Amino acid sequence: MPNAQSDRDALEAVYELTQGATAQRNWRKLLILGDTFDVQLKRKLLWIWPTAKNLMQFQLKLNELRIQNVLSIGCGNGLLEWLLTAVGAEDSLRVYGLERDANWWRSKYAIRSFIPLNYIESSEYNCQLSGDFLRQCCCGLPPQALLFCYFNNRVAFLEYLSAFAGSWLIIIGPQPSLGIHTDPNPLQPELPDCNRWALHSLINWTEHNVVALYKKLP
Template sequence: MCDERSEVETLREIYYLTHGAMADTSWRKLLALGDSLEQQLKRKLLWVWPTAPDLDYFNQLLSMHGIRNVLSVGCGTGLLEWLITAAGGKKASMFGLEVDRNWWQSKYSVRSFIPLNYAENSTQLDADFLNSCCENAPPCALLFCYFNNRRAFLDYLDVFGGRWIILIGPQPALGIHTDPNPVQPQLPGNQWTLRERLNWTDRNVVAFYEKISLD
């Protein structure tokens, strides 16, 4: 078991690796740090720890499909999104969206590693709001990582004007429930089609869906 001190020390090292100019070259060190952690602490800090090849292929797909601004819904600290951005040479921008401003701005929360926005309530959700989350540039894609709120997911899709959604979750038959599930997301209508599927380390699935009808 990792004690509280080891967790604090680990966070201090993560803050150091992700800070300032050195962050551009230290993402590999952060991956190595993750590999050295006990599973309980590793999962507490970040549910999905991709490998360097995982990140490289993911960023290749972002570039191939012209995805430049990604809004990650329910991103938590945004450490995964930071890794993606750093590994890709900051060619794509990642922004986060959370709903509990009081928690994420409290002294008890781990600080966010990406720009974080807040949706105060469901009535705030509209296209203008989503656009403002990416510094007034419309998001090319919405990212949902181990998301588990079907109603909220559909609310975001309803106001999203972009072409791409990216779903990260468990491989089938693992007994881990997410909604949407990246393999069988049950997307509304016939507007979306699966374009890419990646199998990340530790039995995670990454799926890119493109909206084929913008009506």
């Protein structure tokens, strides 16, 4: 049974570690703290908690591919994006976030956001969604990669993909054997034929999760 007060204390400790000019140095401490949380609280903060090794492998891969500008769709409170940015050497990676339902994320019930969030309103996203909009979400820079972590909305996924002009798609999610449904799934994403995508790299995250990087073919 989760204890509300201890959850509040735990969240305060997370907020403290992630605030301030030098907070990014605390990313390992944050992972260690996260390990002490019960499953429910962990899940509230982040769907999968990567290890330090996972994060560093991911960072190395993005460095190798010269991917510096990533837009994470459905980023929740942005804790994963905060971690990804923190692991990178100064300014080597910028990860921006996009969520739907601004009212919820700005409400007193939501967990505070760890990165500045951009919002899209579900009711109008068909007309709002464009290459320009995706660029605005990245402070005016065109995103090189779209990231989907535990995303589960096929229709929206296809809309984002068709508005995206960059070359990289990063999907983080469960191994099929885990029995958790996400759409797209990293290993079976069923990408549309109109742009041809090829699997470029796979990185295992924890025992049950995987990061798949797809490249758009010319």
